[in-house]
Amino acid sequence: MGQLLAHVLKDKKTGRLSYRRPYPPELLPFLDTPPDRSTPPKELKRSLKAASLAEGDALDIWREANAEWEANVGAARKRKDAAYDPLTTEHIGYLAELFIHEWRGADRKALETRGDAFAIPARNFWEDKLSDFVRWQGEGDTDEIEEHWSKSAEDLLANRRFVRDPQDTLGFERLCKALNASAVNYAPEALAALGGSIVPTPPPPSPPSSLDGPKSSGAAEGVSFEDIAEKILENPLRKVGPATKQAARTALRFFREGFGKPFPARITKAAVTDWLQLLGQRPAKLPAAHRELPLKDVVELYKGQDLPRLTHKTLMTHLGALAALWTKAQEEDGLIPEELLNPFKARKYLVAEKPEEPKQLSLDELHAIFALPVFTAGDRPTQGKGEASYWIPLLLLWTGARPEEIAQLMVSDVFQDPDDSNGSWRLRITDEGVHPHKGARSLKTAKGKRAGRREFPVPKPLLALNFLAYVEYVKASGEVALFPKLRTKGERKLLFQGFSEWWNGLVQEKGILPAGQGRRAAREFRHNWTSAARASGIPEDAREYIQGHYRSGATANEGYGSRKSLGRYIDDLEYSGLDLSGVKPWKPR
Numbered sequence: 001m002g003q004l005l006a007h008v009l010k011d012k013k014t015g016r017l018s019y020r021r022p023y024p025p026e027l028l029p030f031l032d033t034p035p036d037r038s039t040p041p042k043e044l045k046r047s048l049k050a051a052s053l054a055e056g057d058a059l060d061i062w063r064e065a066n067a068e069w070e071a072n073v074g075a076a077r078k079r080k081d082a083a084y085d086p087l088t089t090e091h092i093g094y095l096a097e098l099f100i101h102e103w104r105g106a107d108r109k110a111l112e113t114r115g116d117a118f119a120i121p122a123r124n125f126w127e128d129k130l131s132d133f134v135r136w137q138g139e140g141d142t143d144e145i146e147e148h149w150s151k152s153a154e155d156l157l158a159n160r161r162f163v164r165d166p167q168d169t170l171g172f173e174r175l176c177k178a179l180n181a182s183a184v185n186y187a188p189e190a191l192a193a194l195g196g197s198i199v200p201t202p203p204p205p206s207p208p209s210s211l212d213g214p215k216s217s218g219a220a221e222g223v224s225f226e227d228i229a230e231k232i233l234e235n236p237l238r239k240v241g242p243a244t245k246q247a248a249r250t251a252l253r254f255f256r257e258g259f260g261k262p263f264p265a266r267i268t269k270a271a272v273t274d275w276l277q278l279l280g281q282r283p284a285k286l287p288a289a290h291r292e293l294p295l296k297d298v299v300e301l302y303k304g305q306d307l308p309r310l311t312h313k314t315l316m317t318h319l320g321a322l323a324a325l326w327t328k329a330q331e332e333d334g335l336i337p338e339e340l341l342n343p344f345k346a347r348k349y350l351v352a353e354k355p356e357e358p359k360q361l362s363l364d365e366l367h368a369i370f371a372l373p374v375f376t377a378g379d380r381p382t383q384g385k386g387e388a389s390y391w392i393p394l395l396l397l398w399t400g401a402r403p404e405e406i407a408q409l410m411v412s413d414v415f416q417d418p419d420d421s422n423g424s425w426r427l428r429i430t431d432e433g434v435h436p437h438k439g440a441r442s443l444k445t446a447k448g449k450r451a452g453r454r455e456f457p458v459p460k461p462l463l464a465l466n467f468l469a470y471v472e473y474v475k476a477s478g479e480v481a482l483f484p485k486l487r488t489k490g491e492r493k494l495l496f497q498g499f500s501e502w503w504n505g506l507v508q509e510k511g512i513l514p515a516g517q518g519r520r521a522a523r524e525f526r527h528n529w530t531s532a533a534r535a536s537g538i539p540e541d542a543r544e545y546i547q548g549h550y551r552s553g554a555t556a557n558e559g560y561g562s563r564k565s566l567g568r569y570i571d572d573l574e575y576s577g578l579d580l581s582g583v584k585p586w587k588p589r
Helices: 025-028 060-082 089-114 115-139 142-159 169-195 223-233 242-259 271-278 295-302 313-330 363-369 388-399 403-407 462-465 466-474 495-509 525-533 540-549 564-572
Strands: 002-005 008-010 016-023 043-047 413-414 425-429 456-458
Touching: 002 016, 025 060, 043 060, 043 313, 089 142, 089 169, 089 271, 115 142, 115 169, 142 169, 169 295, 242 271, 242 295, 242 313, 242 456, 271 295, 271 313, 295 462, 313 456, 388 403, 388 462, 388 495, 388 525, 403 495, 413 466, 456 540, 456 564, 462 466, 540 564
Parallel strands: none
Antiparallel strands: 002 008, 008 016, 016 043, 413 425, 425 456
């Protein structure tokens, strides 16, 4: 090959031109890896489909390739420097509007070119999914929303070269919720257009100025706010005292753990509000083992626990430290352009998130649930999928497992302990084995940790209700699945989804859990189990094992040895005040 222009090479045999530009070696670990590769590419290659830049679209292809290279390098530098784009309220609102604008454009184009061949399946899509979108939004079902919208959110960010902090689970969750809400709002317009109505096309949304990167003026271009602050703290002429340094660095650390290391121009008041709301969820006191955990990990670890959180005064102290650093960088050192407003300054109040309402079921609600005829009179509604209507709620109550984990159980998951001379019975929860209707089973757990795989004694209350007799009955019928009438439903191919629609409808119809409260009489059993386990004195590591959690803040010792012995603590579980004497033991019909 011979080189013609920068990054353009000509093949000596074919005479065809190609764009070839290597990536900086230090950025290779931070580049995106294409789906068909195991490692990032070392260079960007594109055929220009011509033997001369003057032919065909060669010049346009060159420009597109060069822009792609620069965008890839820019994104990689952000990852390398941890200078992530913050998912603020302003950014999320813009991205959600952009998502609908692009969706609308694709719909209009498809209607023009394909007509009914597109309109009919598109209407079917809305008929199938809109009720789910509305229900997820009304119930605040984060799991369902994120499962459905996460790929759309990732693609949206990637197409904008928006590099989010991979630890910003809160921001990403809010983006998925915004996409779901936007889809609900877009549905009437989409259906009207699909029905032949002429619907005006709004202009594209205007991006926030903070998405355009640092302003061209000022000495701070390309330097993060944290690096600027460190320069001030280490300036020998300032003689900053140790206590002041420590306080400033603590505030900087918390901000980095919330939003990475953005440039000053990317830090908006909305971003600071989001940070304060996140910081306000941090417990006021932490054990030594958790004090150095990242802010988001701490918030997630203690989510839903009734603990004192950081006070308003403490939050304002951290805020004041960052505001002072910004002012010094702007007014005295010239490190931040004067036209940038101080986003940490002049905040008269803190907008706090509404405290999360307890999700667990009350004793009265539990009693009402297990007084239903399914448990007391042997009723087996068709939609309840046979004996699943009786056993799934009881298994959820006594194991604290996730609903899909119980729905995908197989007969082989109930077995006698080979190491116990008494032949005690155990229950295994795993992603191993192939379910006859679902196929490959799955567990919601930390990737690569296998934390969700566990086994423990069959809870004694289940034994008293003839659970083993039920297992033997299913086995004798030649079935492999423990609940053979369950079938997968929805895009995620979940066994529990079809059952949950009947179950939630039943408890709502009976007035036990009114609709619209975001609470379900299946998922909430997991909260009840956790509370009862704490009250029963079951150790934390045993609770984590039995429920299939991965303890991200644990010591290195967590990775040694087998944890199976922790399952024995399930026999210590007691529900104080719970009376299930009205539940009839199972018997074959």
